Amino acid sequence: MLTLSCPSCGANVDFKSKASLYAVCSFCKSSLVRHDMDLEKIGTVSELIDDLTPIQIGTTGTFGEDKFEVIGRLKVGYKDGYWNEWFAMLGDGRVAWLAEAQGFYAFCYPFFETTPPTKASLFVGKTVDFGKKGIYEVDDMRDCKCVYSEGELPFNAPQGRASTSVDLSGFEDEMATIEYAATETRVFLGAYKEFDKFQFKNLRHIDGW
Numbered sequence: 001m002l003t004l005s006c007p008s009c010g011a012n013v014d015f016k017s018k019a020s021l022y023a024v025c026s027f028c029k030s031s032l033v034r035h036d037m038d039l040e041k042i043g044t045v046s047e048l049i050d051d052l053t054p055i056q057i058g059t060t061g062t063f064g065e066d067k068f069e070v071i072g073r074l075k076v077g078y079k080d081g082y083w084n085e086w087f088a089m090l091g092d093g094r095v096a097w098l099a100e101a102q103g104f105y106a107f108c109y110p111f112f113e114t115t116p117p118t119k120a121s122l123f124v125g126k127t128v129d130f131g132k133k134g135i136y137e138v139d140d141m142r143d144c145k146c147v148y149s150e151g152e153l154p155f156n157a158p159q160g161r162a163s164t165s166v167d168l169s170g171f172e173d174e175m176a177t178i179e180y181a182a183t184e185t186r187v188f189l190g191a192y193k194e195f196d197k198f199q200f201k202n203l204r205h206i207d208g209w
Helices: none
Strands: 002-005 012-015 022-024 030-035 038-044 060-063 066-078 081-090 095-101 104-110 127-129 135-153 162-169 174-181 185-193
Touching (some): 012 022, 066 095, 066 162, 081 135, 095 185, 104 174, 135 174
Antiparallel strands (some): 002 012, 022 135, 030 038, 060 066, 066 081, 066 135, 095 104, 104 185, 127 135, 135 162, 162 174
16 A cells, blocks of 8 residues: 655545555545655545445445455536446455446446447447447446545546446346546446445444445
8 A cells, every 4th residue: 555645734645556546635635646656736625415325435345256445436426416436446456346326336347358439429229349248238328527536546536527428238237337538438347236245344324224
């Protein structure tokens, strides 16, 4: 783990994953970009209105044979609501994402084996061939913005960061997501699972949960 000092308040800022390039200071809420051993402040994250999620930084769980720890969060808003994307580090150092939306949970991994389609070529019902992973169908496309971030993340995530998110479904519980941002396109493949299947620990206490 790499620990650096916040350039705004001097507090320790931990980077557990080598993939992390961005963090939010837990004390002063400064948005920080890592340049090797230095941190640059690029803004401040506003306080979050409680959204009653049981997941938090430090929550652990399992997906298949992989054990993971949540180390960051991206809250994404769109015209009809929002969802959470939790950045997770696996026991072997790899990274993944836990998506949480309206009681549904999906765990997915970065996918680099095929060239992603252009955003302009996609529409609901279009199929996308992910090679050995099979063919997926576009279920939804939405323009969205980052409304909150915390912990550490593998890319800059200031409030207002705009992107287009494309959700796809495969066989049974298989899912995929393509994110088109200003500077990069990211592809993730994974599966939906019920909450209890993740065997979560260190959940946030919520009255009545």
